[in-house]
Amino acid sequence: GTALLRTLTELTADLPDADPGRVAAATLRGRSARADVTELRELATEAAAGLISEDPAYSRLAARLLTVTIAAEAASQGVTSFTGSVAVGHREGLIADRTAEFVRVHAERLDALIDTDADDRFGYFGLRTLHSRYLLRHPLTRKVIETPQHFLLRVASGLAEDDTVRALDEVAALYALMSHLDYLPSSPTLFNSGTRHPQMSSCYLLDSPKDELDSIYDRYHQVANLSKHAGGIGLSYSRIRSRGSLIRGTNGHSNGIVPFLKTLDASVAAVNQGGRRKGAAAVYLETWHSDIEEFLELRDNTGEDARRTHNLNLAHWVPDEFMRRVNADAEWSLFSPADVPELVDLWGEEFDAAYRKAEAAGLAKKTIPARDLYGRMMRTLAQTGNGWMTFKDAANRTANQTAVPGHVVHSSNLCTEILEVTDDGETAVCNLGSVNLGAFVDTATGDIDWERLDATVRTAVTFLDRVVDINFYPTEQAGRSNAKWRPVGLGAMGLQDVFFKLRLPFDSPEAKELSTRIAERVMLAAYEASADLAERSGPLPAWEKTRTAQGVLHPDHYGVELTWPERWA
Template sequence: MQVTKRNGHREPVDLNKIVRAVGRCAKGLHSVDPMRVATRTISGLFDGASTRELDELSIRTAALLTGEEPEYGRLAARLLSAVIEKEVGGHEIHAFSQSVAQGHALGLINPRLLSFVQAHARKLNDSIERSLDREFDYFGLRTLYDRYLLRHPQQRTVIETPQQFFMRIACALSGGEIGEALALYQRLARLEYLPSSPTLFNAGTCHEQLSSCFLLDSPQDSLESIYQRYADVAQLSKFSGGIGLSYTRVRSRGSLIRSTNGLSNGIVPWLKTLDASVAAVNQGGKRKGAACVYLEPWHADVEEFLELRDNTGDEARRTHNLNLANWIPDLFMRRVDADAEWSLFDPKDVPQLTDLWGPEFERAYAAAEAAGLAKRRLGARELYARMMRTLAQTGNGWMTFKDASNRACNQTALAGRTVHLSNLCTEIIEVSSTDETAVCNLGSINLARHVGADGFDFDKLADSVQLAVRQLDRVIDLNFYPIDSARRGNLRWRPVGLGVMGLQDVFFQLRLPFDSEPAKALSTRIAEEIYYQALCASVELAISQGAHPSFAETRAAAGELQFEAWGITPSDPARWQALRERIREHGLRNSLLIAIAPTATIASIAGCCECIEPQISNLFKRETLSGDFLVVNRHLAEELKRLGLWTPEMRDHIKRAEGSIQAIAEIPEALRQIYRTAWELPQKALIDLAAARGAFIDQSQSLNLFIENPNIGQLSSMYMYAWKAGLKTTYYLRSRPATRIAQTTVAATAAVVCSLENPESCEACQ
């Protein structure tokens, strides 16, 4: 038999080459048998097979074995790394500077990056560490290869290796400082910190749209304003922005239109048009637009709004591409708690309500009720139950809290400044107006890579935070802004959103149950340290580059920091007081600093659990462009190996239990507590952890909640508790009936679960 090489030449099959190639990649992996992979690859040979096909067969074979031994995932990653290197350079890898020059020649790389790389070519080339590719597991590297590495526009082959990719990102975000570029490269390449997907997609390219989130205030109640918002959304969707958009100012159904003496059809037809636009502007088929519409619960169209995602009813009044969120004032929740009545209004009659919060809102609302302006009155619990039903049926209609968001926002110190909504994923809390679109640039620290032999490494965390804040601040100046209002808002406030991922991995490594008091204490201390170090970094930037233009108009200028809005006293108050004085003296470069985003895709790259969430399952299916593979929790596998319990029978037992180990008596109770899934944890614990860390998060956090089979009573209590705990926002309600692992045969190595357990397929969470 013969094989076809990449250059088209054919040569006789050399089986030893296959064995040697797999063996080289398996060095240091003590739990894998390279001959199993090599022999299965050889068994798939056929005359004329390409070497690329054989490489892919080896990779798939190793990946399929991951379900029985996690180290096969590392072997699959190394095999894929070898394929990438061959695709980029053939027999000889091009230097980093050569890959950048090639990208520029192909129209992919911008002149600024090319100039920087050429000026420091030798140092940058010498600093590439190819061995760091071994930090990847298979799914992380596969994600990077399939979606992030630059490709030749015609041939569609990749033109950079993973390490060259990280160096490109680091150079693009370095601010022209070679030392900063090399420091950032080390963090990225070691998967200790990653910017958000838009930054990774576009840094150093000819279209540097690096921001993750855009918040558009509601259009004014006019045809011209509504259509301008359509144009804004289309421009932002074109460049992959995740969009939050309020519609609270737009008049309700049945409202008089004086110019025509007709009656308004309300917000639903406008949202139907927006829904079509979001689906249509999809970056040439790469990724559809993603938007979330916010509405306050006093709007007279709120009940129709809550039906927009229903799978039944009039399709002309359904919007399957839009996400929905409720922007809820405290007054509504208090009336729910008291089982009181609630009034619905036409925004045309009460335009002031949108821009008010707290006691001012409540006075204006009561005055509108007293003036007889309500279009309808109903029980507050009746409307709240409808919200819960929408959540239970669709996971959508997110509960976000207007007053908590405004009370604790650094930007709302002056009267008239109002946070009108959050973003697509509910972690951004910024003021917006007709003239200013709020923007945020995101990045996340991989907490799993900050655990050392002596426990969690807070010194390393401090270094990571300082580096990340400097990088995120530079994005503000480098960024391409699709609309002028976004540029104005971002340069005025200079907000950033530093988040985390891998919290669950930290708990696994330190053997802490997710809902334990030590876990809560560690999570809170991590949040406090990140906030403190981020403020320190922002002060240093203010000293060297100046405070953001609106610093004098913020709460921080008066000495008020985030935890004071929560009534919390931080640890070591003396250091906080010293920092407060430095802030008063020098200002802050950034009005906002901390936001915990979902991190679905970048967590896959980093090989850790998503953001602050508990694990979904100890065993689940990963979907990639190359196929579907069963994955096991590597932390659990190592624990069971040490106990001599990692056997085929045990793996079958875990499959039958759909990734749960709670009913497996052979596993010690202490381990069963540590390795509970999100479905097996009390949701009160997730809310308590979020509230404890919330005192040190000046934006918000994407907090999913998990109930296997939700009912209205459970949800009512859960979200009431979240509001009373002081949370600013919550995100998806995850339910499980559609996520079961298929059990046609336990022997099968495939498993079927929904995108919840394959979050990289979620367009809203990138």
């Protein structure tokens, strides 16, 4: 008891609002008769965590206790240094040969990079998630074989371009950003960088299977392989004929998309993401598809379970023509893709003309008031959180990859933030990372440290691009697309922390103006980094097919007023 109180007192020396005696008392009440140091520390961690709702200082205390536990667990597997961690991981078949060789060549400097004080930047719940899901574990003992800092440096080392000193300097820069929580790549990169299967991409976007059985089941196989390696799936289903459509090969009638989505639903649930989290997929359907009403019922909690999908997320791929008819309180026609196969690959004025031509030809399966369908879509969204609204024409009008006819965006991804072209032979891929904006507030000046933000974005873009070359691709279609387009997705988190630190109300004009400036600066630095990469390694293979090659950058679509026009010139 005395030793425990001494440890807790030391860990709370700079936490005046945390009471070590209270945590010690709760720990001793819950201990067993033969409790050892490990059990006491775990009980103390739980006791401190239970007090977080009373004071945030207990989150720091619980995290510090858990940090000690993690270090002890790794030490029990023979790991006391970064190079030791990589050696154990390589011996057990977890770490890739190229990463192990990079670490061997630069062992001394890499070990010196480890910043043990950086663990104190974690809150308890973040560190607990890291421990339970992200740190590599011994295949047999299931004990962790890396600490949080070993983990971050392993992720950075896995992205090294080669064994040169320049590559080492780049790895050191990336590790510094991550250990300070200035920037973090996405979960698949954190899970898999440096491992034997470095599948580091977050998003996979697949076009709808063709309207034939072999294609539908081939798509199941692709989705399972992508999900197995921690990818989130966005999948269109707009090419599959609707319920009641004639199947000429058997002279029968189709059951529509729902039975196929039910099978997909079971597959997504069965194939978890490397054993770490459930698989996840979003299915996109165009609003003219005549199974749209059954699609809207898929996440309902009532009705026939055979026609419900409890794991799939649902999204609408909405043409502007539908919204115009909602505004005009006009009728909306629903079709089977078997009758209008061309609609899936058309957008804008070409879609509008083809849609109206199909109506005039009497091909519609059903005609309903547009507002009735829109109301049903809104109710589903409100009641289930599903049936996300994504807009086909706006996506294709502004996406960088749709400059050339025939390149069409058919859906977004699992989280609706990625827009890339897909077809039967190309599965779009995106590698994600997020800048932590709250880390760049200079409270002394009451402004953002813009130069440091620039440098962080440039490093982030460099390594997001690196993922394209190092990545393990679960399917041939994904590898082909990523090598061709080389897309990266750089986002931001922590905007609310910026407003808190600068004491700006969220809805103030100042907050809105600052938010816009931050977004512009991140985009500027990302474009500059991309240009530097192109100068060094050459343009991406599909460069001539992008809007950027035509001199159209994303802000040009919106007529925005630029804060730093001289850097855009």
